[in-house]
Amino acid sequence: MHDSRRIEHAAAEWLARRDRGDWSAHDERALEEWLRASTRHRVEFLRLESAWREAGRLQALAAGLPGGTVPPRGAWTLGPVAPAAYVRAARARAPQPGRRWRYALAAGFALAATASALWLGWRLGGRSEADYASTVGQVQAVTLADGSSAVLSSGSRVHVRMTRGERDVELLEGEAYFDVAHDTGRPFVVTAGGRHVTAVGTRFSVRSDAQDVRVVVTEGKVRLDAPPGADGRATPVSLLPAGSVATAGRNGVFVRSLPVAEAERYLEWRSGFLTFDDATLASAAAEFNRFNTRKLELADATVGELRIGGNFRWANLDSFVRLVEMGFPVRAERLPDRIVLHAR
DSSP, X not given: OOHHHHHHHHHHHHHHHHTSSXXXXXXXXXXXXXXXXXXXXXXXXXXXXXXXXXXXXXXXXXXXXXXXOOOOGGGOOOGGGOOHHHHHHHHHHSOOOHHHHHHHHHHHHHHHHHHHHHHXXXXXXXXXXXXXXXXXXXXXXXXXXXXOEEEEOTTOEEEEEEESSOEEEXXXXXXXXXXXXXXXXXXXXXXXXXXXXXXXXXXXXXXXXXXOEEEEEEESEEEEEOOOOTTSOOOOOEEEETTEEEEEETTEEEEEEOOHHHHHGGGGGGGTEEEEEEEEHHHHHHHHHHHOSSEEEESSHHHHTOEEEEEEETTOHHHHHHHHHHHSSEEEEEOSSEEEEEEO
């Protein structure tokens, strides 16, 4: 079992046992020993305990299961740790106020008009160009002229150019996830940071940072390559099947092969979550800052070196900071435009 999943499951078992009603002093001592064994144990336990308090009793979610049994991961609906499928279903069921409904309807007409214009331009000239962008804290879904779809992460920009022979997308900033319409005659090429990611019909994401390009493939296969070097020699090509997580930088391409379900964890931002697996607090803060205008700053280098794991809502920065304060020797200074973390 993946280490973060193992710790999460163990923490959930402790919570379920404590809630059964036959909790003893021996159990309490055993729990304290488990919590002292690792900071990651304590953070995960506090995270689930906080969610448990918000959601009520875990038994209500596990109706029909024997007492003390932990429901499978996909069945949990514990507030800030709810899985993506539950979040999507909850949003689909939630009633919308009249004003929001009118705004949504107007937005729908605007999108339909844009799609019609793209389709007409395609039919008349065989060529379509468009720019799409998302603001900080916004995840934007768009439909492309060829029937493909893209989901833009927070603060992202793409330029799309399609002809009867080519489908080219330039990722100018940020990250985007693509569900590519199958067309063997026109490969779908995403350019980012001097790299080319080529697919025919597949699902994958491309992220461009200051120095690296990251590609996550969740279905099909893609080809990752770069333009010829300064000496004109061809660069190596990487073929990435589903489950691949590739990072391309100045030192070449590093590829991890994971189960598709694990690769999908890199893309949980689409459903409002950020997932960390033994990540430094510095890297976690950088991820939160991608999605929030109120920034998270680290006043001490030792704070940034702390390790953290878990699944958190990127829109709920305050909740994340509270959990960090509870699980680590960290003090938060809350200012209007930022939150500064100090070592205690």
